[in-house]
Amino acid sequence: MQPTSVDTPLLQSRTRIHLAIAALALLTIGCRSHSSYQINLMPAPEVYATGTVDPFAGSDSSGGAELPYSGILYATDREPSQTEGAFYANRRGALLRLGLANVVSGENNIDWVKCGPIVR
Helix, strand or coil: CCCCCCCCHHHHHHHHHHHHHHHHHHHHHHCCCCCCCCCCCCCCCHHHHCCCCCCCCCCCCCCCCCCCCCCEEEEEEEEECCCCCCCEEEEEEEEEEEEEECCCCCCCCCCHHHHHHHHC
16 A cells, blocks of 8 residues: 655645635735724814814913813713712712813912923
8 A cells, every 4th residue: 555645736736725715815804994993083173174263263371261160171970989089989870970170280379471481
């Protein structure tokens, strides 16, 4: 009985076909145009995108003094915290809570005139 050779022409052609199919599949998967984790956001309104309207025209760098509030408006669905010094816990609650946050960084009594040379 003669031993069979693994390198027969039929086996070589099948191997080449399988490799070509695998390469084609990898190329197709790797070059697809839309990925599943991509989110297309809405573009800016046309008046802002073209520069026709400047929403900050006439405002100075007073840090928002013309606004009826000073701070950042926020909305959260987190539960209020039971611990001292923390406002909200890391778990979700059943209500949507609205608020105004004051953000302080550095000295409390620094104004925009003092900040100008620092940031430039």
